[in-house]
Amino acid sequence: MADTNQQIQTPKKATQVVPDATSESEFMAIVFPPNYKREYAFRGKIKSFSSQNTEGKFDILPEHENFVTMAHDKITMVDLSGKTIEFTIEKAVLEASNNLVKVFIEF
Numbered sequence: 001m002a003d004t005n006q007q008i009q010t011p012k013k014a015t016q017v018v019p020d021a022t023s024e025s026e027f028m029a030i031v032f033p034p035n036y037k038r039e040y041a042f043r044g045k046i047k048s049f050s051s052q053n054t055e056g057k058f059d060i061l062p063e064h065e066n067f068v069t070m071a072h073d074k075i076t077m078v079d080l081s082g083k084t085i086e087f088t089i090e091k092a093v094l095e096a097s098n099n100l101v102k103v104f105i106e107f
Contacts, residue, residue, distance in 0.1 A: 008107070015101040025044045026046065026062060027046060027060075027062045027063075027100065029043070029077055029102075029103070030098065032104045034105065042077070044079060046079050046080070046084075046101075047079070049061075049075070051076065052073055053069045054070070062097075063099065066096065067096040067097070069093075071088065071089070071091065071094045072091045075089060078093075089106075090106060091106050092106060
């Protein structure tokens, strides 16, 4: 006869990984290029991110609302030292959420 006093274990909830941004004036950016353009790879903390889509130019700053778009022409980032990092692109899928910008470049 089966033991009716067994407790059913529920799976643990997955925890959301929050990017390692340490202040309200910075956020993380990760640029994923195709394998043959690895020199465009970037991962780091930045102050701002700019690009353009079919609606025009846009900027992303820390604590930006969730945002997904197709960007084109170029992406521009300003790192914590104030240095401008710019990549010329054909198009890219961009996602901004939880103080993290992910860019998937296609040339």
